Amino acid sequence: MTVKELAKQYPLTVLSEEGLDNVVEGGYAGDLLSFVMAHAKEHMVWLTIQGHINSVAVASLVGVSAIILTEKSMPTPDMLEKAKENAIPILTTPLTSFNLAYLLGRDGMLGGEG
Numbered sequence: 001m002t003v004k005e006l007a008k009q010y011p012l013t014v015l016s017e018e019g020l021d022n023v024v025e026g027g028y029a030g031d032l033l034s035f036v037m038a039h040a041k042e043h044m045v046w047l048t049i050q051g052h053i054n055s056v057a058v059a060s061l062v063g064v065s066a067i068i069l070t071e072k073s074m075p076t077p078d079m080l081e082k083a084k085e086n087a088i089p090i091l092t093t094p095l096t097s098f099n100l101a102y103l104l105g106r107d108g109m110l111g112g113e114g
Helices: 003-009 033-041 055-061 078-087 099-107
Strands: 015-017 026-029 044-048 066-069 089-090
Touching: 003 078, 015 078, 026 099, 033 055, 044 055, 044 099, 055 066, 055 078
Parallel strands: 026 044, 044 066, 066 089
Antiparallel strands: 015 089
16 A cells, blocks of 8 residues: 555545655554654554654654654644655644554554554
8 A cells, every 4th residue: 555545545634745655564653753763664654743853854764654643733844844855745634643543453454563
């Protein structure tokens, strides 16, 4: 599945389109950047409320396919700019990380460990 396909099937709003063809093979939910660096894996989507530029640095380091900002969190302008440079799509949703992860898992949309 791609980020674009995921965005069409769930209540997600695309805020940064670069990288929408990135492959999604799992997911990770968390807000503590050090935990994300240690536990998220390449090609996962990352569910978080952290809408700042440091999140893009972590996502780039890990190789996540997209950052999904939950609970109506919005990115800072510098986060959007850095995400575009790194082809990491930024999406947002009104759902909590728990609720979105539940829906994705229930529907079998995310493989892997997430």
